[in-house]
Amino acid sequence: MKKLNVGVIGCGFMGRAHSNAFRTVTNFFDLPYQPILKTICARKGERARSFADKWGYESVETDWRKLVESPGVELIDIASPNDTHAEIAIAAAKAGKMVMCEKPLGRNPAESEAMVKAVEDAGVANMVWYNYRRVPAVMLAKQLMDEGRLGRIFHYRTVFLQDWTISQDVPQGGEALWRLDASVAGSGVTGDLLAHNIDTAMWLNGPIDEVTAMIETFIKSRKHTITGKEEPVRIDDASAFLARFQNGSLATFEATRYARGHKALYTFEINGEHASIIWDLHDLHRLQYFEHRDEGRLRGWRSIHITDGDHPYMKHWWVPGLQIGYEHSFIHQAADFLSGLDGGAAAAPTFREALLTDYVTDAVLQSAANRSWVKVRAG
Amino acid sequence: MKKLNVGVIGCGFMGRAHSNAFRTVTNFFDLPYQPILKTICARKGERARSFADKWGYESVETDWRKLVESPGVELIDIASPNDTHAEIAIAAAKAGKMVMCEKPLGRNPAESEAMVKAVEDAGVANMVWYNYRRVPAVMLAKQLMDEGRLGRIFHYRTVFLQDWTISQDVPQGGEALWRLDASVAGSGVTGDLLAHNIDTAMWLNGPIDEVTAMIETFIKSRKHTITGKEEPVRIDDASAFLARFQNGSLATFEATRYARGHKALYTFEINGEHASIIWDLHDLHRLQYFEHRDEGRLRGWRSIHITDGDHPYMKHWWVPGLQIGYEHSFIHQAADFLSGLDGGAAAAPTFREALLTDYVTDAVLQSAANRSWVKVRAG
Amino acid sequence: MKKLNVGVIGCGFMGRAHSNAFRTVTNFFDLPYQPILKTICARKGERARSFADKWGYESVETDWRKLVESPGVELIDIASPNDTHAEIAIAAAKAGKMVMCEKPLGRNPAESEAMVKAVEDAGVANMVWYNYRRVPAVMLAKQLMDEGRLGRIFHYRTVFLQDWTISQDVPQGGEALWRLDASVAGSGVTGDLLAHNIDTAMWLNGPIDEVTAMIETFIKSRKHTITGKEEPVRIDDASAFLARFQNGSLATFEATRYARGHKALYTFEINGEHASIIWDLHDLHRLQYFEHRDEGRLRGWRSIHITDGDHPYMKHWWVPGLQIGYEHSFIHQAADFLSGLDGGAAAAPTFREALLTDYVTDAVLQSAANRSWVKVRAG
């Protein structure tokens, strides 16, 4: 097993999820490469040091430019806020490093296109962390779609519902709350949540042709943690759109942080001629499946407990009946990336594929602004 | 359609359920007989009068002996408390009437045996209202068992959970609360609730061979509504037993009125070699079904919504997706009884079949008293 | 109890549901009026005769004009296809009869407005059968909304999913399939299914301000049962729209007959500042409720089994734990109508209130045609 030296930028929520994936993946998967936690990079040295101790990083860096240039690092993993993605990724690619990037790619298509160009010009391996594709139940849905089990697709229906910003007392900006600051995040739930819905949807059901959308900001101003002042909120708190896929199916998409009672309720449902599928992040280890070809009086939605050895990824874990959790999706994505490095298939989504999601979120925001149907730019 | 004159005794909860069944059944089913609500009988004339007005009974009677002798009544339906079942049923049979009786048959096997003898000596049609057999989902379970779809049966698991007597303030005895008075009811949850579990279980899975049981009375004394005094509670508040069926399968049975949060949670589960079934009265219009012969990665418990035309009884009701409720089980039982009258199959359970349930409840009470395994008397 | 002579027009699915409601309502509710099933009216005499026998109608009529003029009938109930609603309702009102009408009111706002005018000019009692308001769980949702328990409302989310027309082999037109014939039905799922979603939504959450919609016809031509020829399908098979309510909340609506696995999955969800509600027609006797004011570590979606005496309408039925079904919603609506007749509150929705739903469905169809946001006409 060859070593692969990794430098991770960012030690927040995603920095932990990625570190855990790199550190654990070879315990469960047989891979050509073992990731080595070489360097953790964060603006504040103390925070980086403490993180390095906790996760076993060999060294600490506070300037990402130095990390990117460091000869000892082969892979740059970007887990920092959205406004840093483009600059870092482009520099890393230019330095000849492999690049992994948290989603969304850039804050807007212009940034994202520059990032795609950079990694493709440099010819470096690249991937975006749309981790939900690697939840075993979601991967099983993909298998069923690819096998044509559902027949002609009529409907796609998906939401991502949260409730953590309902209170006026939640401030915006700063380390923990940059997702509420449009200058850092790019957009609100459209880029943060709907990007996941869109990535999965196009992966499963093909390109989206056109959309009509509405967005809303329910709480108009919040105290900014950096300026200390009450400032206008410029992100979208909620975003919903209707869409038509190229295959003729219809879709509804919705995301919000104002759905009381839901913490991270990412769900999707696909209705086909012969069968239908429902998945739900709050019970991510189950897939609901309806098979019209079952005997009539015994047809019913099957609640499939995705813990058997013949379910995607599951033979690497425990025994039937014993479920895995959220962080495993990152471990699976790391495994797929590493196993594809030596001439294998590139782990999807690459930057180029992820750019397509940004085209959709951009069309959504445009449509909401223009109050009209908007055609999605082709890849 | 011939008329069938019915006299109902008792105008409590069951009097209403039976009256509704008789009054409604021919609106939905094509039958050789139409029941006519001839006479309602209750001890208190005023109550009977009011009930007659509400349900359209032609006449009222306060003395069941007169009703039983009345030439204008062809069918006697007993919906009065348990301590009246034997006497009425025997008199009705002797008078040559058809007899329907609420469950359980008698308060003990001696009463029940006399009732069986009476209806068989008289050669009159007879039936006991174990209504849950006619819930469409339960009837579908019966079809699957009879077809051998489950293969060899290993386990039967059933409970009936309520919580309405937890408070010390609930009194015992009298019109509404005779179920807490052992002299009227015979026993507590064993005869009131477990009788349902046992009836369904033997119908689906065959005879029970032996049992070991425990019972408990959590609240030892309650005010009696008739005497006005605090008196010992002599019924069982909770009853549980292990059993072995003649087919070699094992079972657990449990009923209680002290299961906080459950109102009438009658459930059963059957595990067979090839398939399993779960049903639950709180969602009575669904059957859970697991089919091991399904493709491995797509196996899951199917939640079958029992509202299609090919589900038992359902073509008589609405359209797919639209559920029916509790009282429909009585309507179905009435339909089966009426359609079997002219030389068709007698509607089960007859008195003789229902007696077998009493043998089991009797063995349960004996076992609890003796702290030993008890063999169930054969039919 | 006074008698109220009812003439019902139509003996299909809705004719049965209404007949059952009229025939049964006084068995369970104490009311000032008892409906008498006076006359059933259907174009084919034989069919009407057979229906009259089954339900106990006193007489039969094949010409609705004669029924409407009949002095023996006080209430005309319209349960015939949509293309007959306006003409009958207007004639009945002119004849001074009370009028009940199946939903939707007319095939388009012009018809509906004429109907409203007719009943208001005549000053006759009137009501539209949007029966789902009277499902006890839905009525409980209404209580919670009216009490302000949810606080500010952010989101409304509703679908009505069926799958019965997926096959190309399903023909259009004629007695059973007039819902697929645009000239009879007016529209497809927009008027047939979304009308229910919209009625409930505005009743619970107030007026809808504007919409943007898309519709689709997946199967473009079907054999017509009357002409015998393959003819274009002119109804909408699927319809979805985004909406803004006047209270500032956002909504998504969707209906289809191409959602494999769903028979009549009418669901709605409301997210408020303090609490949220979910309801689902496939388990209509439950309400899901999330209360943010519960203690933090014990917050969870409550699955409320709507069978207790303090739940709307339920004290009229059985005992806790025992569920009712679909047809009970019609019985409740009949009860409310009858109890409001003598100076009580008119049972909602009246024709005038139901017209508002037609304004929304009309805006939906316009928006889908124009590919633009459309403002809903005010009431």
Add this chain to the structure above:
Amino acid sequence: MKKLNVGVIGCGFMGRAHSNAFRTVTNFFDLPYQPILKTICARKGERARSFADKWGYESVETDWRKLVESPGVELIDIASPNDTHAEIAIAAAKAGKMVMCEKPLGRNPAESEAMVKAVEDAGVANMVWYNYRRVPAVMLAKQLMDEGRLGRIFHYRTVFLQDWTISQDVPQGGEALWRLDASVAGSGVTGDLLAHNIDTAMWLNGPIDEVTAMIETFIKSRKHTITGKEEPVRIDDASAFLARFQNGSLATFEATRYARGHKALYTFEINGEHASIIWDLHDLHRLQYFEHRDEGRLRGWRSIHITDGDHPYMKHWWVPGLQIGYEHSFIHQAADFLSGLDGGAAAAPTFREALLTDYVTDAVLQSAANRSWVKVRAG
């Protein structure tokens, strides 16, 4: 953070689960000790070597006696089959090592008692891996019980259902299938599965007073993988018992490997005067909770998604809505053990506490043999 050198014996299913716990625990928890994966011990050197590579063990050992004597190892963790537990644990204690042992403690009370004596005589830290106590939902149940939230307890109901041995083709014995060989395992589902049910039950609800049980071996002989011959099966395939707790509550327990459709369905339900709890291993990140003190019309079973920061252990993981899985229960148990080492509370269950579970399983097997109620030995 001090280092703690660990030697693990056994590299099967449990060897992996423990190794993962030791290797990961300090990434997520702040602890006084960091476990170091010093030595893995297994009978076959090649297997141990491969396991060491995968998990990063520093060295390999094939003779557990040498490991136990090794001065470089401070903690011996026993993850080998049941027939090795007693001998290893006693030797390790004598050598002054801390000892962790997979459940059940010994194959019978005599072995277990000797183990308790050994660790207590040596005064070494000790713990048994009854991991399910540390599932966050189960720990929340413990908090609620300890706070008296449920009031007087009436019922405890628990099962552990699997289906992996239904086929006659499954052999017995050897590395993977020693659980079917009585000489290695001690008993069948009673020691393997019910031990979990019993441990949790007594931890939550106090001592069990007496039991009456039945056991069954459905498949009487199986091929033995070591001898190659068809040999009698001497373990119990299924085991069920009734019990009375010292606090007066009643219980049913059942475990089987013949419940088609269930893989590892460990569930428990507790009914108290004021509230009830249900938990289920197949959705381990949820707790069902019914609170009778809620407002009447809004009472319902709450499905609590155990992913918030105020739920036990969860602040160490991700963000609300994101679930963890099976292996985390081991990580939590390791964290509790390590944090209790320096004068803190010993992590339960110690060997002494786990012995009480063996007394119950022993009483169960005796009762099944004698067909009588058996009093459980006191601790």
